[in-house]
Amino acid sequence: xxxxxxxxxxxxxxxxxxxxxxxxxxxxxxxxxxxxxxxxxxxxxxxxxxxxxxxxxxxxxxxxxxxxxxxxxxxxxxxxxxxxxxxxxxxxxxxxxxxxxxxxxxxxxxxxxxxxxxxxxxxxxxxxxxxxxxxxxxxxxxxxxxxxxxxxxxxxxxxxxxxxxxxxxxxxxxxxxxxxxxxxxxxxxxxxxxxxxxxxxxxxxxxxxxxxxxxxxxxxxxxxxxxxxxxxxxxxxxxxxxxxxxxxxxxxxxxxxxxxxxxxxxxxxxxxxxxxxxxxxxxxxxxxxxxxxxxxxxxxxxxxxxxxxxxxxxxxxxxxxxxxxxxxxxxxxxxxxxxxxxxxxxxxxxxxxxxxxxxxxxxxxxxxxxxxxxxxxxxxxx
Amino acid sequence: xxxxxxxxxxxxxxxxxxxxxxxxxxxxxxxxxxxxxxxxxxxxxxxxxxxxxxxxxxxxxxxxxxxxxxxxxxxxxxxxxxxxxxxxxxxxxxxxxxxxxxxxxxxxxxxxxxxxxxxxxxxxxxxxxx
Numbered sequence: 001x002x003x004x005x006x007x008x009x010x011x012x013x014x015x016x017x018x019x020x021x022x023x024x025x026x027x028x029x030x031x032x033x034x035x036x037x038x039x040x041x042x043x044x045x046x047x048x049x050x051x052x053x054x055x056x057x058x059x060x061x062x063x064x065x066x067x068x069x070x071x072x073x074x075x076x077x078x079x080x081x082x083x084x085x086x087x088x089x090x091x092x093x094x095x096x097x098x099x100x101x102x103x104x105x106x107x108x109x110x111x112x113x114x115x116x117x118x119x120x121x122x123x124x125x126x127x128x129x130x131x132x133x134x135x136x137x138x139x140x141x142x143x144x145x146x147x148x149x150x151x152x153x154x155x156x157x158x159x160x161x162x163x164x165x166x167x168x169x170x171x172x173x174x175x176x177x178x179x180x181x182x183x184x185x186x187x188x189x190x191x192x193x194x195x196x197x198x199x200x201x202x203x204x205x206x207x208x209x210x211x212x213x214x215x216x217x218x219x220x221x222x223x224x225x226x227x228x229x230x231x232x233x234x235x236x237x238x239x240x241x242x243x244x245x246x247x248x249x250x251x252x253x254x255x256x257x258x259x260x261x262x263x264x265x266x267x268x269x270x271x272x273x274x275x276x277x278x279x280x281x282x283x284x285x286x287x288x289x290x291x292x293x294x295x296x297x298x299x300x301x302x303x304x305x306x307x308x309x310x311x312x313x314x315x316x317x318x319x320x321x322x323x324x325x326x327x328x329x330x331x332x333x334x335x336x337x338x339x340x341x342x343x344x345x346x347x348x349x350x351x352x353x354x355x356x357x358x359x360x361x362x363x364x365x366x367x368x369x370x371x372x373x374x375x376x377x378x379x380x381x382x
Numbered sequence: 383x384x385x386x387x388x389x390x391x392x393x394x395x396x397x398x399x400x401x402x403x404x405x406x407x408x409x410x411x412x413x414x415x416x417x418x419x420x421x422x423x424x425x426x427x428x429x430x431x432x433x434x435x436x437x438x439x440x441x442x443x444x445x446x447x448x449x450x451x452x453x454x455x456x457x458x459x460x461x462x463x464x465x466x467x468x469x470x471x472x473x474x475x476x477x478x479x480x481x482x483x484x485x486x487x488x489x490x491x492x493x494x495x496x497x498x499x500x501x502x503x504x505x506x507x508x509x510x511x512x
Contacts (some may be wrong), residue, residue: 121446130392131412134493134505136442136449136471137457144440145459152482194443194454241418245459245467250438 001098004232006379007225008037008215009341014179014329017209022056022112023068029211029334030069030108037215037225043102045069045076048089048109049333052078054122056115065108082126082368083282085109086212086336087375093216094235103221108213109337119207123332126369128243140204142244142370143283144196150251150285151198154300158198162189163307164284165202165326171312172323174353179208179329203284205324210331212338228348233361234267234378236260244370251300253371256293260365263376264295269361271295274378276318276346276356277363278339281325287311290365291319294376313356321346321354336366340377347381389501396505397490399430401466409466432488432506434462439472439480448494456480460488460508468506475510485511 010032012025047065052058062076079089086109093107116122124133172178192200222229240255281287291302296317311319322328322342343362345351360381367374394400401411406420416423439458456472472480486508493503
């Protein structure tokens with residue numbers, strides 16, 4: 001297997017992009033990535049997207065995008081794994097290059113969520129449609145039920161839970177691509193519109209339009225495209241039960257732990273080596289549980305550690321320097337790819353005012369549903 | 383919207399709580415060919431009693447359009463006395479009586495109505511026992 005590097009990146013502004021359709025935003029990100037890598041031709045395309053059908057009445061997205069990025073003729077496939085669609089697409093591109101089948105692969109993720117008639121319904125299709133969504137559970141509702149058990153078992157307070165979105169909004173202030181680049185206060189979080197107890201609106205990642213794209217190439221020729229290629233040092237993926245009620249422990253997400261173990265093993269590193277991580281904070285409790293499953297904190301301790309500043313600049317590990325899903329935005333299929341872009345910017349020293357000093361090794365973690373899937377990538381500066 | 387066969391095929395599970403008990407102890411309310419725990423394919427059909435305990439719950443304030451008429455409402459993850467896990471809406475119960483560990487009983491209820499011309503969906507909801 002060949003080693004694989006990221007040699008180009010492209011991102012749209014995240015937010016409510018009323019004037020652009022799904023192909024416009026994908027093409028914007030993809031063409032930026034191609035310009036970044038100084039290429040005008042690719043060998044293969046993967047598109048991560050959760051639900052072109054329900055959001056935009058458009059399936060067959062891979063061919064749509066190949067056409068609209070000027071690459072008709074290339075092989076192209078869409079990859080779907082709910083909210084982890086983007087990082088699953090990266091994984092496909094990674095193996096296509098590692099195997100020797102292609103040399104230049106464009107992996108993009110996209111979601112145009114503001115076109116939806118009933119976005120809450122669309123997201124709930126990532127759960128068990130017949131035995132969860134049918135019974136009235138919403139996506140925030142699933143994570144809220146994890147939070148209820150976690151808070152009771154470990155004594156996590158409502159104020160400590162609120163520390164996650166407060167931190168991530170603070171990080172997003174310096175991210176020009178973020179949907180909500182402003183700070184929020186504890187009072188804002190506690191007084192926000194109720195969504196699903198204990199969550200208010202500010203515990204939940206938003207509805208976002210956005211696209212992200214990266215160019216992958218074999219490490220041995222990566223310097224043809226960029227002075228600062230970023231090596232994908234390890235990849236790990238796993239599945240978990242589709243229904244939350246089938247999780248043995250409602251405060252754990254086994255797929256995250258499994259995917260992380262596989263990525264750490266592939267990369268030959270341990271959680272202690274990781275300097276920063278972009279993780280799937282779709283809801284405030286998610287970042288806490290994920291931080292534990294990734295091995296950064298002991299079970300039951302991450303909530304208090306984050307509240308104590310252990311997951312921001314100067315802490316044990318910087319989690320979500322981009323602002324995370326909460327403040328940067330969560331265009332579902334784009335999120336996994338955008339996480340790798342933030343990691344690339346940090347490792348290339350291009351992250352501006354949110355730059356982590358001396359960043360050499362970072363991790364991304366992206367998951368689907370209530371833990372039905374998880375993908376971890378470990379990236380290294382060369 | 384569900385067409386009628388998508389709806390009717392789940393009726394044994396939703397109306398009568400017909401479940402499968404695999405020989406490794408795993409109980410599945412939805413139809414399964416194989417146990418996710420041990421991979422055994424051997425099971426017996428059982429009917430759940432409908433009695434159970436709340437493992438977790440939440441009050442949903444922002445439902446999808448299908449459930450707007452009952453907003454806000456409670457949903458819970460329930461473990462039945464046989465050991466099956468399921469998700470159900472809680473009805474006919476004051477929110478303050480819903481607690482982790484509370485005993486519940488499943489009852490047959492209308493779930494939703496699919497627009498003006500769609501079918502009416504029924505299934506199980508839970509009531510907290512007094």
